[in-house]
Amino acid sequence: xxxxxxxxxxxxxxxxxxxxxxxxxxxxxxxxxxxxxxxxxxxxxxxxxxxxxxxxxxxxxxxxxxxxxxxxxxxxxxxxxxxxxxxxxxxxxxxxxxxxxxxxxxxxxxxxxxxxxxxxxxxxxxxxxxxxxxxxxxxxxxxxxxxxxxxxxxxxxxxxxxxxxxxxxxxxxxxxxxxxxxxxxxxxxxxxxxxxxxxxxxxxxxxxxxxxxxxxxxxxxxxxxxxxxxxxxxxxxxxxxxxxxxxxxxxxxxxxxxxxxxxxxxxxxxxxxxxxxxxxxxxxxxxxxxxxxxx
Amino acid sequence: xxxxxxxxxxxxxxxxxxxxxxxxxxxxxxxxxxxxxxxxxxxxxxxxxxxxxxxxxxxxxxxxxxxxxxxxxxxxxxxxxxxxxxxxxxxxxxxxxxxxxxxxxxxxxxxxxxxxxxxxxxxxxxxxxxxxxxxxxxxxxxxxxxxxxxxxxxxxxxxxxxxxxxxxxxxxxxxxxxxxxxxxxxxxxxxxxxxxxxxxxxxxxxxxxxxxxxxxxxxxxxxxxxxxxxxxxxxxxxxxx
Numbered sequence: 001x002x003x004x005x006x007x008x009x010x011x012x013x014x015x016x017x018x019x020x021x022x023x024x025x026x027x028x029x030x031x032x033x034x035x036x037x038x039x040x041x042x043x044x045x046x047x048x049x050x051x052x053x054x055x056x057x058x059x060x061x062x063x064x065x066x067x068x069x070x071x072x073x074x075x076x077x078x079x080x081x082x083x084x085x086x087x088x089x090x091x092x093x094x095x096x097x098x099x100x101x102x103x104x105x106x107x108x109x110x111x112x113x114x115x116x117x118x119x120x121x122x123x124x125x126x127x128x129x130x131x132x133x134x135x136x137x138x139x140x141x142x143x144x145x146x147x148x149x150x151x152x153x154x155x156x157x158x159x160x161x162x163x164x165x166x167x168x169x170x171x172x173x174x175x176x177x178x179x180x181x182x183x184x185x186x187x188x189x190x191x192x193x194x195x196x197x198x199x200x201x202x203x204x205x206x207x208x209x210x211x212x213x214x215x216x217x218x219x220x221x222x223x224x225x226x227x228x229x230x231x232x233x234x235x236x237x238x239x240x241x242x243x244x245x246x247x248x249x250x251x252x253x254x255x256x257x258x259x260x261x262x263x264x265x266x267x268x269x270x271x272x273x274x275x276x277x278x279x280x281x282x283x284x285x286x287x288x289x290x291x292x293x294x295x
Numbered sequence: 296x297x298x299x300x301x302x303x304x305x306x307x308x309x310x311x312x313x314x315x316x317x318x319x320x321x322x323x324x325x326x327x328x329x330x331x332x333x334x335x336x337x338x339x340x341x342x343x344x345x346x347x348x349x350x351x352x353x354x355x356x357x358x359x360x361x362x363x364x365x366x367x368x369x370x371x372x373x374x375x376x377x378x379x380x381x382x383x384x385x386x387x388x389x390x391x392x393x394x395x396x397x398x399x400x401x402x403x404x405x406x407x408x409x410x411x412x413x414x415x416x417x418x419x420x421x422x423x424x425x426x427x428x429x430x431x432x433x434x435x436x437x438x439x440x441x442x443x444x445x446x447x448x449x450x451x452x453x454x455x456x457x458x459x460x461x462x463x464x465x466x467x468x469x470x471x472x473x474x475x476x477x478x479x480x481x482x483x484x485x486x487x488x489x490x491x492x493x494x495x496x497x498x499x500x501x502x503x504x505x506x507x508x509x510x511x512x513x514x515x516x517x518x519x520x521x522x523x524x525x526x527x528x529x530x531x532x533x534x535x536x
Contacts, residue, residue, distance in 0.1 A: 036323075046323045066332055069392050071508065073384070080487035149478075149490075151381070165393045167381030171480060171488040208369050210404065239476065241371075241379050241495065244393070262400050264369035 037062055040163050041108060042247065056109065056247045057228045067162045068096055072154050074168040083146050083172050091115075091130055091138040091154055103136035104159035109227040113138045114155035116245070118236050120148040121177035122270045125283070127232065147174025151240045167243055180238055182268055182287045191282035194218060196273065198286050205290045207266045212249075213259045215273055215284075220255030226276035231257045233274075235288070237267040244269075266292035322405020326354045328414035329398045335421045337374050337391060340428040354409045365403035368396060374430075377469075377497030382478065382490045384508045385466070387429035430503070449529040455520040462513045464491075465533040466506035472497050472526045479528065484516035491519070504531060 037060035039045040039053035051060055071094040081087045091113065093102040105112045117126040130140035144150060150170045157163040188197045197216040205211040215231070217223065226232065230251035235244040242264050250258040263269055268289045275282050324330065334342070334351050342351035350356045357364070367373035368391055376390040391399070402408075416424075425431060450462070451470065467479065476495040482488050492505055510533045513519075522528050 067329075067392070067394055067398075069388075071384070080483075080485060162394070169382045169490045169493075171490055173482075173486055173488045208366055208400075262369075262397075262404075264371075264396070 040106070040157060055229075055249065057225075058108065069166070070094065070096055070102065070158055070161065070164050071099065072164070072166040072168060074152065074154075074170070076170055080173050081144060081170070083144050083174060086141050086143055089115075089130065089140045089142055089152075091140075092136075093138075093156065093158065095158070101136050102158045103132075105132070106157040106159055108155065108157045108163060109229060109232075111227065112156065114227075115140060116153040116155070116234050116243070117142070118151050118153075118234070118240065118243070119146065119177070120150065120240065121180050122182075122236060122238070122240075123177075124150070125234070125272045125285070127234065127272075127274060127283075144170070144172045146177065147172045148177045149240070151236070151243060153234070153243050153245065155245060165245060182238065182270065184289050185287035189284040189286070191284050192280045194275070194277050194282050196275070196282065196284035200288070205261075205263055205288060206293050207263050207290050208293070209262065211261050211263060211288075211290075213261055213271075215257045215259070215275070217255050217257070217275060217277070217282075219277075222278040223253050223255070224276045224279070225253075226274060226281055231259070231273055231275050233259050233261075233271060235261060235263070235269045235271045237265065237269050239267060241265075242267070242269070263288070263290040266290055266295060318406040320406040320408045322401045322408065324398050324402040324405065325408045325410025325414065326357065326402070327410030327412065330357070330402050331415060331421065332424065333391070333395050333399065335416075335424040336428060337389060337395070339421075339425045340431040343425070358407055358409075361403045361407040365400055368399050371496065375498055375501035377494060377501065378505060379476075379493035379495050382493035383505065385505050386508045387504070387506045389428070389430055448532045448534075450532070451527050451529055452519060452522060453527050454522055454524060455518060456522075458513055458515055458517045458519070460515050462517075462530065463533040464507065464511045464513050464530055466504050466531040467492050468504040468529040468531060469494060469497055469499075469502065470527040470529055472499065472528075473523055475523070477521055477523050479519065479521040481511070481513055482518040482520060484514055491521075504529075506531075 037047045037050050039056065039058055039060055041056045041058050042053055045053045045055055047060055050062070052058065053060060073092045073094065075090045075092070077088045094100060095102055108114065111129045112132055113130045115128055115130055117124065124145060128140065130138035133139050148171070150172065152168045152170060154166050154168065155163070186198045188195050195218045199214045199216070201212040201214070223230070229247045230253065231248045233246040235246070236242065244261060246259050246261055248257045249260040257275065268287060271286045271288055273284050334357065338351050341347040342349060344350050344352065351360070371390070374389045374391065376388070378390070380388070380390045449468070472494060474496070476493070478490065479492045479494070480488055481491055489511065519530070
């Protein structure tokens with residue numbers, strides 16, 4: 001009987017959350033007749049008219065090709081790669097149909113290729129941009145600071161396709177870092193030329209449900225777009241399985257920047273956000289434990 | 296007890312009906328445009344009439360499962376690929392991409408709209424997508440014996456092993472694997488270390504091979520490590536033509 005009461009209470013809670021997730025809004029463009037213009041980067045942003053994505057600034061396009069996963073090959077030389085020594089990262093991209101090399105790309109957020117590097121212990125974070133060589137490959141020289149596993153996320157947009165977000169793994173030989181374990185850290189962060197605060201709604205993020213993340217920056221003036229967006233976020237789960245790349249859901253150059261994130265699993269996530277103020281890029285890091293519903 | 300069960304069922308049915316009646320559409324993602332394409336390329340090879348699992352071929356089939364679908368895909372329990380994307384590169388990869396996960400989540404949370412008929416791909420195209428799935432003809436659930444059937448020279452290994460002769464590796468097939476998450480790597484004689492396969496919540500009931508996009512040359516002296524005690528993994532050599 002006790003179990004049944006608990007089950008009933010859980011059902012009511014689920015129903016309440018589902019209702020809370022579904023506030024009434026105006027009819028969406030997709031429900032209207034005619035062409036729908038879609039943002040290639042944020043496919044949930046749509047309009048009945050051509051224009052720019054309000055979230056990331058990319059041009060909306062009429063319809064989109066079917067989302068197909070391209071093949072990203074990453075080669076690291078010299079072999080073996082050594083910690084503390086320069087390594088050449090070469091990214092080669094092939095189409096999924098005939099494995100032909102792809103050499104034409106669309107610019108996304110001012111760049112042809114965005115690369116995120118996260119180390120196994122989540123201490124290392126890098127967001128940078130390999131350059132397109134005459135061989136059609138993207139190249140980047142990087143010094144892996146320590147041994148262990150690195151997850152490298154490639155974000156690019158082959159011409160005539162859909163934007164791609166593909167993770168690769170590199171293992172730098174040597175002792176593996178200690179297993180990571182971190183607790184909630186929402187404390188304000190003093191970065192290059194600002195302080196970044198974080199508030200989430202709900203205060204305790206639940207896996208599988210939307211979390212609104214409000215970043216408040218001080219001083220509130222002087223904020224600029226960085227790579228064509230008011231902010232960039234990368235969230236990585238403690239086990240490095242989930243890598244989430246987001247741009248602000250609501251931002252206007254004011255001191256509050258809102259990201260909406262669905263954390264997939266009940267894990268702890270390390271979140272890096274980047275904002276630009278007066279020509280300086282600021283990177284702040286927060287730790288967000290995520291629980292399962294009812295946990 | 297029977298009365299309690301009946302009461303619980305009535306409450307659940309009433310709530311489901313109420314939820315359906317009050318679902319407000321807050322997403323532009325629709326079954327006809329995005330979700331059907333994902334399902335036919337990743338789910339319907341098994342979830343179809345006459346397939347290994349209940350059908351998800353039509354909107355009316357999928358709608359009642361919308362919440363469970365979101366949970367299953369975010370937890371990576373479905374599709375039952377059982378490996379982490381981007382650790383090894385596989386030509387029969389059935390895991391969902393980040394974009395597909397985002398679309399499915401948005402659709403599930405946003406009222407799961409059907410959309411408009413004009414956006415639904417023609418039946419022929421949907422069938423083509425289904426048949427192109429790596430699992431349409433072969434697994435998952437084909438069983439560990441698939442290795443022996445398809446790769447006559449499959450090599451069973453347990454624990455860390457050092458190769459005594461070179462091997463051109465075409466893929467791996469877990470035979471018996473404990474629950475959990477573990478990374479199988481190749482440590483080459485020259486000191487480099489390459490990721491091969493990161494199993495995560497792999498289920499034997501959905502046993503299937505992981506076929507590399509390009510064969511990996513493993514020289515003699517290479518150590519295959521990361522296979523936990525008690526587990527057996529088949530190394531699948533490239534088949535000579």
